[in-house]
Amino acid sequence: MTDPEAIVFVVDDDPSVRRALQRLIRSAGFTVESFASAQEFLGLPRPDIPGCLVLDIHMPGVSGLDLQDELAAAEVNLPIIFLTGYGTVPASVRAMKAGAVDFLEKPVDDRALVVAIHQAVERNRRARLEQAEVREIQRRVESLSPREREVFSLLLTGMLNKQIASELGTTEKTIKVHRGRVMEKMQAGSMAELVRLAGKLGMR
Amino acid sequence: MTDPEAIVFVVDDDPSVRRALQRLIRSAGFTVESFASAQEFLGLPRPDIPGCLVLDIHMPGVSGLDLQDELAAAEVNLPIIFLTGYGTVPASVRAMKAGAVDFLEKPVDDRALVVAIHQAVERNRRARLEQAEVREIQRRVESLSPREREVFSLLLTGMLNKQIASELGTTEKTIKVHRGRVMEKMQAGSMAELVRLAGKLGMR
DNA sequence: GGTCCTATTGGACCAAGGTCCAATTGCCTT
DNA sequence: AAGGCAATTGGACCTTGGTCCAATAGGACC
Numbered sequence: 001m002t003d004p005e006a007i008v009f010v011v012d013d014d015p016s017v018r019r020a021l022q023r024l025i026r027s028a029g030f031t032v033e034s035f036a037s038a039q040e041f042l043g044l045p046r047p048d049i050p051g052c053l054v055l056d057i058h059m060p061g062v063s064g065l066d067l068q069d070e071l072a073a074a075e076v077n078l079p080i081i082f083l084t085g086y087g088t089v090p091a092s093v094r095a096m097k098a099g100a101v102d103f104l105e106k107p108v109d110d111r112a113l114v115v116a117i118h119q120a121v122e123r124n125r126r127a128r129l130e131q132a133e134v135r136e137i138q139r140r141v142e143s144l145s146p147r148e149r150e151v152f153s154l155l156l157t158g159m160l161n162k163q164i165a166s167e168l169g170t171t172e173k174t175i176k177v178h179r180g181r182v183m184e185k186m187q188a189g190s191m192a193e194l195v196r197l198a199g200k201l202g203m204r
Numbered sequence: 205m206t207d208p209e210a211i212v213f214v215v216d217d218d219p220s221v222r223r224a225l226q227r228l229i230r231s232a233g234f235t236v237e238s239f240a241s242a243q244e245f246l247g248l249p250r251p252d253i254p255g256c257l258v259l260d261i262h263m264p265g266v267s268g269l270d271l272q273d274e275l276a277a278a279e280v281n282l283p284i285i286f287l288t289g290y291g292t293v294p295a296s297v298r299a300m301k302a303g304a305v306d307f308l309e310k311p312v313d314d315r316a317l318v319v320a321i322h323q324a325v326e327r328n329r330r331a332r333l334e335q336a337e338v339r340e341i342q343r344r345v346e347s348l349s350p351r352e353r354e355v356f357s358l359l360l361t362g363m364l365n366k367q368i369a370s371e372l373g374t375t376e377k378t379i380k381v382h383r384g385r386v387m388e389k390m391q392a393g394s395m396a397e398l399v400r401l402a403g404k405l406g407m408r
Numbered sequence: 409g410g411t412c413c414t415a416t417t418g419g420a421c422c423a424a425g426g427t428c429c430a431a432t433t434g435c436c437t438t
Numbered sequence: 439a440a441g442g443c444a445a446t447t448g449g450a451c452c453t454t455g456g457t458c459c460a461a462t463a464g465g466a467c468c
């Protein structure tokens with residue numbers, strides 16, 4: 001159950017904690033990168049592979065919760081596991097509400113942490129796949145001409161070519177051509193497929 | 205911002221707490237029903253309207269977390285707000301992971317509780333609407349004959365009538381009839397609509 | 409200016425879908 | 439045994455969808 005193609009980022013201001021976590025997580029089969037502060041973590045580019053973040057709550061400067069907010073604002077979708085020496089209930093609730101995978105108290109139970117990391121990485125892997133798919137579909141939509149896009153969205157309402165033509169002030173024949181191009185550019189082999197593609201973009 | 209058509213259940217073993225919560229929540233515009241224990245709450249039928257549950261963690265007998273598990277197992281989808289006198293981080297994390305709306309420490313901040321209740325009730329209202337819709341669609345699918353259901357699922361793959369006919373070992377004409385009945389029974393005015401209905405049931 | 413590309417439109421023609429009519433067969437319930 | 443329902447099929451006819459070929463208009467580019 002190891003995964004060298006996943007990376008775990010550790011952010012903790014205590015060097016001895018970092019060393020211990022590094023050892024533990026590496027032995028669980030993950031690549032690990034450690035940082036002493038949120039700033040340090042934010043300053044470096046992150047490889048574009050599945051991973052998660054193991055984050056101490058209490059750090060001088062930017063706290064773990066602050067970093068969570070910043071990552072969310074920057075749309076960095078990296079699952080977070082919080083560690084805390086003297087965590088409070090409100091802090092844990094806030095973290096969990098904001099989507100943290102887990103919130104563990106130090107001294108951390110090695111097994112619990114490894115389990116949480118596996119869950120977090122798996123969650124991230126799925127999210128990344130989903131994201132890649134959505135982006136690909138988005139790319140296809142962007143390849144549509146303005147007119148094709150209009151036809152596309154009217155197609156999704158279930159209108160007939162004739163109705164679309166009247167709606168757009170043109171003829172059915174023209175709509176047929178647009179329709180054919182929409183199917184081609186969206187790489188949809190059928191109406192069913194086209195509707196599902198649109199659904200993945202939240203188009204109704 | 206009141207809502208007499210929503211009900212808030214309070215479960216707490218302390219009578220004075222129940223009275224105080226009752227007063228607060230009622231003044232926020234909700235109907236309230238109080239219970240001294242999880243058993244008492246489970247023993248009575250619940251009206252089929254939007255609502256939520258305000259639940260003390262520490263109670264003799266069945267604890268709040270136990271009740272949360274039981275409700276989940278019974279597929280009772282009632283959002284929960286936990287209250288606790290001396291809550292621990294692990295308990296709050298467990299509760300939040302299991303889907304709790306909030307986890308507040310006593311003495312409870314009246315405003316925070318009322319906000320949480322509004323969120324919980326709203327969440328439940330949406331979930332109930334969604335659920336009702338899914339059930340209605342499910343009902344329609346169940347009204348399909350076995351053959352119609354086969355045609356339905358093959359339609360979703362984007363196959364042509366001709367292909368479906370060959371797949372099912374019959375003729376295109378027959379499929380046309382089934383297809384028409386599927387559209388009628390599913391109350392779908394177009395392929396787009398049919399595909400979306402199926403999507404709501406998780407059919408791919 | 410000339411060329412290339414895209415968006416848009418049109419005509420002709422064929423394939424696929426939908427509907428109205430009617431009928432047969434097999435199974436289950438009453 | 440009789441009735442009801444599901445499944446199936448057939449014919450005829452019309453609508454809708456899809457494709458091939460072609461043309462026009464407006465911009466971008468050389």
